[in-house]
Amino acid sequence: MLAAKFASRSSMRQSWSRLMTTAASSPSSSYKLVVVGGGAAGLAVSSTLADKLGKNEVAVIEPSPVHYQQPLFTFVGGGLKDFNDTYRPTAEVVSPNAQLIPQAAAQINPESNTVTLSDGSTVSYEYLVVATGIELNFGGIKGLQDAIGKNGVASNYSPKYVQNTYEFLQNVTSGNALFTMPATPIKCAGAPQKIAYLADELFREKGIRDRVNVNYYTALGKIFAVDKYANAMNAIAKSRDVNVNLFHDLVEVDGPAKKATFKILGDGARTGDIVTVPYEFLHVTPPMKPFDFIKNSKIANAAGYVDVNQATLQHNRYPNIYSLGDCSSLPTSKTAAAAAAQSKVLKSNLLAQIRGDAAPSAEYTGYTSCPLVTGKHKLVLAEFSGYTGTPQETFFFNQANEHAFSYWLTADLLPEIYWNSMLKGTWSGPAPIRKFANPTSIN
Ligand SMILES: Cc1cc2nc3c(=O)[nH]c(=O)nc-3n(C[C@H](O)[C@H](O)[C@H](O)COP(=O)(O)OP(=O)(O)OC[C@H]3O[C@@H](n4cnc5c(N)ncnc54)[C@H](O)[C@@H]3O)c2cc1C
Structure with missing residues (x-):
């Protein structure tokens, strides 16, 4: 191809x-x-x-x-x-x-x-x-390397397996669809759950949603790091009937038997327990290192x-x-x-x-952004400082709300900016736009 x-x-x-x-x-x-x-x-x-x-x-x-x-x-x-x-x-x-x-x-x-x-x-x-x-570490989960790309197991994280996601989602007619997030630092910490909402929408369009359980399993104790967006995502998950399972770390995949095994983390009564769940579809976010x-x-x-x-x-x-x-x-x-x-x-x-000028004086304050796609034309545009956890929204509206504009920006405008400006070194983020689109925001 x-x-x-x-x-x-x-x-x-x-x-x-x-x-x-x-x-x-x-x-x-x-x-x-x-x-x-x-x-x-x-x-x-x-x-x-x-x-x-x-x-x-x-x-x-x-x-x-x-x-x-x-x-x-x-x-x-x-x-x-x-x-x-x-x-x-x-x-x-x-x-x-x-x-x-x-x-x-x-x-x-x-x-x-x-x-x-x-x-x-x-x-x-x-x-x-x-x-x-x-580095993506598919080998860090027992059985995953053998199962991925078949057995209903896919991952948006790798160009090798990303096309399997849509392919395998279309094969689902009933049962459990599982979406996982590991305990290690990863790139784009929102991506493990974005695909759960897109799958939910797909199952609804196919008229099979009442027969499919959509389950999000995260090794972490929160659905998102920043409270403002965590609250929004919890409400969205609830309204879509996406079951959020905190402190569940994927440790093993049995591809032929279509079973995923989780270890319970945290400090609750069930910490250390092992839970095995049958699945029809499994989207894995691999550990990274x-x-x-x-x-x-x-x-x-x-x-x-x-x-x-x-x-x-x-x-x-x-x-x-x-x-x-x-x-x-x-x-x-x-x-x-x-x-x-x-x-x-x-x-x-x-x-x-x-050039021999003074010591480095420009300072990065932790700005990052995670566009949380929640469906076709729906997106929560999280923007914040990863250093302080403070939202740094570019636009005047509340970006924790799902918005068609945020979707258009992420799905259609930013990909063009990426090829034509970011890779050419002329895009360094929306800070200049924020100054007039949301003048009361921090930075
Ligand atoms: C599914 C998914 C969804 C995402 N969604 C978003 C999003 O919505 N918004 C967002 O901002 N970010 C998103 N990201 C994250 C974003 O893609 C990364 O954070 C970003 O690409 C990091 O840039 P980088 O240059 O540090 O790493 P990369 O872009 O991964 O580039 C690293 C480069 O180093 C090269 N390399 C590796 N090893 C060596 C070596 N030994 N010698 C030389 N070169 C080497 C690699 O080949 C690669 O080209 C997403 C990522 C994924 C996978």
């Missing part, structure tokens, strides 16, 4: 030849700035800095030949968007002024200012930005995330290293929206340092 899509693109030949050229010239090269990871965060930074620092001063190390706009996966899983619209060739989205190195980073060596690549060669840098995202090569490097904190100052995004021990996005230690909710806001701060501070 990927090949067919690329073949239809007129730019395929140029992209491929560029990929080959960069691949050939990558070993043992030296750059002013190396960006590890060409995802949402890495490109938001590298595009601007490649333009500012000049041609081939910036290298982007990225092993994937395609770039996915992951926020669209929820819509694909719900049958509302086409999977083919979620990806583009990496060589097309990296700035033409940057050097794409189509390999994985295998080791980061901050003492020698080098990155070792998967083929054993090294790239040296004056400045480094680390933006490798977070930092990549081992980051975790085992000198730039990681104890938890394995890149150890940066939460305001300036500069590394706490190596001043020529910065990090943003899902792989960073920033204690906010991991989203592309957060990465956009972080990218502005990072670029400002790094450029100031490169």
